[in-house]
Amino acid sequence: MKIRWKTACFLVVFILDIIFAKTMYLSYMDVKNSLFLPAGADEEAVDEVRRQFSGDKQIALTFDDGPHSVYTPRLLDGLRKRGVHATFFLLGENVEGKEAIVKQMDEDGHLIGNHGYSHVQMSKELVGTACQQIEQNNRKIEEITGVRPQYLRPPYGSWNEELECTTNMTVVLWNLDPLDWKSKNTKKVARYIVKHVEPGDIILLHDVYPSSVEAALEVIDTLTKQGYTFVTVDELLID
CATH class of the missing domain: 1.20.5 (Single alpha-helices involved in coiled-coils or other helix-helix interfaces)
Structure with a gap:
């Protein structure tokens, strides 16, 4: 007893x-x-x-293939409510007809980059053809925002030095890929990011899937509590 x-x-x-x-x-x-x-x-x-006081626990959320007429505005609303800025690599063919979304993206303080005009593997294209696609999208984005994109993410991460010399843009890839396009599972994507993230990571997501948008907002809420701050790619590279 x-x-x-x-x-x-x-x-x-x-x-x-x-x-x-x-x-x-x-x-x-x-x-x-x-x-x-x-x-x-x-x-x-x-x-x-x-x-x-958060130290160096900075990470960058990046979104490819947008804008989407429904899911990108939903994401922008969620980011605005949380005071978070992200980086969007836009496809020129998806910008057509969604200029207002791109303008809102710019006004909200997000960084807008180039993802090509269509989703092709640029390293397999003729240099002239690839650069024409990039320039076409640059002009389109600049017409909307007044700012010429300085950052480029080639589809599939497919790139070569010859293209880099021709375009004179900073190529940004990623080092954390939860394969959101494959699973399309909010919880699975969020868990993967939270488990594997490290300070300085550039996280690859796609704002054309509702599951990815929901996962991104869930990740922000979780990692903010762990002392992480979210910055745009240019801020991360400069720091």
Whole structure:
């Protein structure tokens, strides 16, 4: 009986220690996030301090093949609500008729890159043909946003040095691919990213699938709690 009583007391003390430690940690985070901020500091100042304290846990969400008439606006709404910026590599043939979505994307502060005019393997195309596709899409995006894309993601990641010299654009690939286009499973995609992500990762997703949009927002909510911040590709490369 005495042994059971001692065991019960030990468990109670152990649980109280955990609760106390968690309370102290949350209090520490509140103090840390408000450190060096004057009373009444605006939200931008608070966000900047939080970003500084997050260290180097920055990652970039990138989306290929859009825009989609339904799923891209849904994604933009979710990103806006969370205060997150992402990078979109647009297909020229999908931009046609969706100029308003691209304009909103730009106004929301996202980085817009070039994914070619159609989804072809550029390294197998003649240099002139591939560059014509890239330039056609650059002009289209610039007409909408007033900004000429500086970043290019070739479909399938297929590229060669000859094309790079001709286009004079920065080629951006990726280092974390959850194969969202293959599984089309929100939970599976989100779990894969959360499990394998590391600071500095460029994550490949596609905003033409509802499952990918839902997974992206779920990942943001989960990783934000783990101290990650989401930046555009240019911010990640500059840092």
